[in-house]
Amino acid sequence: MVTFFVLSLLFIIHFSPVTAQILASWPGLQGEWHLMHESIGISAMHMQLLKNNKVVVFDRTDFGPSNLSLPGGRCRYDPNDKVLKTDCTAHSIMYDIGTNTFQALTVQTDTWCSSGAVLPDGTLVQTGGFNDGDHVIRTLAPCNGENCDWVEFPRALSQRRWYASNQILPDGRVIIVGGRAQFNYEFYPANFHVSSRSSSNSIWLNFLRETRDRYENNLYPFLHLLPDGNLFIFANTRSIVFDYKQNRLVREFPAIPGDYSRNYPSSGSSVLLPIDENTNQVEIEVMICGGASPNSFQMAARGTFLRASSTCGRLKITDQEPAWKMENMPMPRVMSDMLLLPDGNVIIINGAGSGTAGWESARNPVTRPLIYNPDRQISNRFSVMSASSRPRRRLSDGFKPGIVFSTLFVAQHDPLRPTIIRIDETLSYKNLFSLTFKVSNFLKMSVVSVRIIAPSFNTHSFSMNQRMVVLKRVEVSRVGSDDYLVTAFAPSMAEIAPPGYYLLFLVHAGIPSSGMWVKIQ
Structure with missing residues (x-):
């Protein structure tokens, strides 16, 4: 059994069982944060919950040593690493939710800004990264004990996958889309037939070339699998339905309104709202919140931190003529995380009020989570939660060594x-x-x-x-x-x-x- 406070699961939050509706009607029930670990030694750039109730946490390997040593005298050797050629510290851990303990894992290649998905058997497949990791596929099965660790497959990807996105497919395979200067996609496993003139395992996707902004960015595109088997792909302001089996564009939607980009480094967030099989006709709706101006990264480098976007857009794909319906969060947000709660609401947590993602380019940390009820009237969908005592991102307080795990408690029902x-x-x-x-x-x-x-x-x-x-x-x-x-x-x-x-x-x-x-x- 895994408790309700293991959400989808980027951070651990005990929301002990009070809905957003109760929170909105009882202003006193704002909850509090509790510190679980002062430090686990590494930073949480990437996270995944496994079926054994353990969370895999890992970071880049090319930024120097972490604060957690590898056990048994193990070390990582990389003659091409410009910072640390011999590294005996961990850049990945496995955190056990039940016991509140963690163990160090060994990553041999650089996972900086990589992607992942879980296979039907529960194995995490992790793809790409930077430098010696950009063509690597890594796997980690749900496991216990000293022999539990990453398995890495060099040169397994056909193209460099840095800032790509992954989606598990109905047949159990994974599609890997995009990356920096990669206007194509591929599959894991690779032997997947697709109607394409390409002789390699990567398949051209012109939409990614078209949607790069003037700074060549449309990184970490948002992917959602649709009930018709096609893929919803969103990059910066534009979105399409894409038939990856036939390599063809099915339809394109209107651009999301506003002068903001939504993908890294502008870093909005996206969810596919709950699919309800109790309805006569299943409705499919995508929601995207936050983001930043396309030039925010360059302006931050000059010391000017532009206000982030406070807008959210909802697009009902199953409508006859789909159109974005816009609304405003109580505060602007860039780099926030959106999670589906078991009651069907959405929690929006973390982020900054100005600037953009990457390299100290943001200011004004947002410490107050939001609860969004998609079924309410548009003027009454957001509830503002109590603030954390410190800025945090997912399970952590940022991309610095020393992760903080926290739990949010509210009154019992x-x-x-x-x-x-x-x-x-x-x-x-x-x-x-x-x-x-x-x-x-x-x-x-x-x-x-x-x-x-x-x-x-x-x-x-x-x-x-x-x-x-x-x-x-x-x-x-x-x-x-x-x-x-x-x-x-x-x-x-x-x-x-x-x-x-x-x-x-x-x-x-x-x-x-x-x-x-x-x-x-």
Whole structure:
């Protein structure tokens, strides 16, 4: 079992079970932050939750030693490293949520600004980076003990992948899109047939060339898998639906309004809002928040830090004529993270109010998280949470050695909080399954829902592969004094929820249970 405060999962947040609606109506319930570790020795540039309830954390290797030594006298040797050719410090750890402990891992090649996705068997596939790491694929299986470590495959990528984005696909493969000066994509594993005139494993994508700004940036494009099997790709201000099987553009949407870029280094953030299989027609909506002016990076280098964007845009892709609907956050934000909460709300956390990403180019850290309720009226969707005592980014307080893990607590509403007692750990597409839960104060059948969340790979304000599906519920019946049985359908198809491990939540009256790992196949 993994508790509700392991979100999608970039940071650990115990939001003990109070919805944004309760928080908005009870101003006193603002919560507080608690320090878990003063330092774990490395910085959290990249993070991924695995199915064994451990979080993989890693950073670049070319910036000097970390504050955590590798055990057993291990060292990393890189004759081309300009900073440290022999490095006996760790640049990756595995953090155990249950025990609040961590162990050092060994990364041999530079993971600076790389990307990742989790395969259906739970293995993290991590792609690219900088210098000796730019063509490397690394894997890390959920594991325990001294032999738990990275496995690296040099020259496994066809092109240099630095600032690329990954998306798990319905057939269990991973598509790797873009990177600095890379207007193409490829697959892992590489033997994937696509209609293309290219003789290499990389396939040209002209949209990436078109969307680079005047400073050659459209890095870490936002990717979302759509239920029709195609890919939504967003770069700077433009977005398309792309058929990666036939290498063709299906449609292009209007540019998002405003004079802001949204991808690194302008670093807005994006989520695919929850997919609800209880509706007659599944609606698909993408949300993008924050960003910076295209010239913010250059202006910051001259000492001028421009105001970040406070705008959010929502695009309902399934509309007949999709158009962006804009609204404003209570404050401007660049470099924030957007996470789907089990109740269907979105938390927006971290970031800065001015400047841009990269190399001390931002100012005015934003310490107050936001809760966004997508179902409310447009003027009443944002709730402002209490501030952290220090600026932080995901699990950390920045790209400096010395990560801070924090937990946010609010008042208890345990009588309404359900506890899952029994559940099938493997779910098959379209098939019925059942789970039993306990709750002290059961309200009514209609306020019960079953949801799955894919744990995401987070870096640079974008949580790759983040996804929530509200499963089609059949019935709820009472089987004991406080025990209830829910029957529901597993996801209808792999395009709705690609195969693999998900956190399943039972939500009662807007209050989620602890999450349980299930495998969708």
